[in-house]
Amino acid sequence: MYTFVDNVTEFEFNEFAGNHEKTHLLQSYQWAQVKSTYKPLYVGVKEDGKLIATALILIRSLPLGLKFAYIPRGPLIDFTNQELLKFFSDNLKKLAKANGCFMIRMDPGIAYKVYKVEEKDDSEETEYGQNVIDTLKSNGYIHRGLPLKMHDSFQPRFVAIVNLDDTTINNYQTRLKSSLRRIQKRGTKIESGTYQFLDEMSSMIKLTESRKNVSLRNRDYFKQLLDAYPETAEIYIAYLTPKKNIEVFTKEINSLTIEVDKIKDNSPKKAHRLNEQINSLKSLVEELEDVKDEEKTVIGSMLKIDFGHTVNLLYAGNDVKFSKFSPQEFIYDHIIKESIAKGYKYADMGGVEGSLDDGLTFFKAKFNPEIVEYIGEFDMPLSFKYKLFNFAWKMRLKLRNR
Incomplete structure (x- = not known):
């Protein structure tokens, strides 16, 4: 017999989520501390007193008093169990309505396709991914499609993930392996820490924002991440001794x-x-x-967080004035090697554009990742307000993509 729990404890939640096959940082208990402007709900389903499904739900408030429930990279549930999924969905709808939400949006961490960058054209849909799409649609969810652009969904649908094992380093692109040997000879060094490197982290990100004309994150946000994950969040800096x-x-x-x-x-x-x-x-x-007169010059940085069996490489920045010292390649390589030694299974390098023809993809491809193409977002309308929101959202995307 199933029991719906709307206040799963932190220990229970992370014990289940951290060990789940489809675990993701965005489904950790602490992620709600990072998204502090959202109201968090930690829900789950128990069978005979044992957790068999969880979801971190973020209640997002919009103008005009509108609210919706969002489940990033979740829920963590057996989508093949129709009875369980229906029970979860029925209770989820009741809870969302009780919190004044006009819809539920979920973004399951289920792969639609998995392939190497150079194999995209020959890739095929996973049977499980297609089954989950069909199952959710049959339960009343609206599939929002398979967008290519990174910003056409709340989370990137295409993500570069490196499998970590004793073959990982040897599978780097040949040019990267040669570059890493040169970097070591050129004297690039790495340190890791937490709060003591916040200023360096934020300054490198500002340089990247200015160079790419994008808006990323600031010092306060990086501090939030360190506060939320005191045991597993780290900042790495690459530096020179000029x-x-x-x-x-x-x-x-x-x-x-x-x-x-x-x-x-x-x-x-x-x-x-x-x-x-x-x-x-x-x-x-x-x-x-x-x-030339400085004892130490920071030339690159990265913030990463470990959760479950995955190392999440979240934010990175560098000073292009020192591009010959390749700080980003050096930091990525350092963390990957360190993570292999610690027994992690995956390094999540973050999102890429679905076209796979941009500079970010070319950079990440050096590490020979798999591109995990997720099944996308699903909406459950709970009110007539959903149609109004959906229209406004489509107009926003249309204006952005002009």
Whole structure:
């Protein structure tokens, strides 16, 4: 016999959600602390006293007194169990109506397709994903389709996820592996921490916002994440020690120059290769010219949170003035290696555009992720106000996509 629970405790909730096959950070108990302007509801279904389904529901308030219930990357439930799904949906509708909501929107973390970037055109729908779509539609939910653009849904429908095991590093693109070897030689270093790196994190994000003409997040938001996940949230910074770096590069330039002078007449090809190395080192010194007297210069940052079996790489920024030191590649690689050692199964690199032809996709593809294409969003209308909201939402997307 099923029992609907509308106040699951934090321990019970995270114990179930953290171990669920389809677990996601956005279905952790603490996520509501990050979305502090929403009213959270922690619900679940028990059978014989044992939790068998959970959902973090966020009640969002809109202008004119409108409200709707949103379940990001959830619920965590066995969608093949028709009886359970109907019981959950019936109680969910009652709860949403009691909270004055005109609709429920859910975004199940169920894959519609899974493929490598280069295999997109040959990919096929997963049987389970299609079954869940059909099941939800038969239970009265409206499928909002399969949009390609990242901002056409509340959460990105296309996400790059790296499977973590003993083959992961070897499966990097060849160019990335070569680049990582160069980065280590160039002296890029990494530190990790929490609140002590908030300023560095926010400054790197501001540089990225300015460069890409986008709005991301600010220092207060990053602090919220650290507050909500004190045990698993970390900030990583990539940095240089310019004075020391320049000393090392200059010493190497001088050494190579002496060697070139010795062999240039007898080994012109080798001398040419050495001159290329010298020019490369000189370009690194030039890149450090503005910070040559500094002991430490931060050139990149990332904030990540672990939940369940997944490491979530949430926000990253870098200073393009130091692009030759490749801070982002170095940080991603560092966290991936660290996560493999800790036994995590996946590294969620976040959303990409469904066209898979943008710069963000090209960057993430270096790490050979799988593209997980989710089944999309589903709405359950509870009032005539749903049609008005849906019309306004479509107009908003139309204006944005002009």
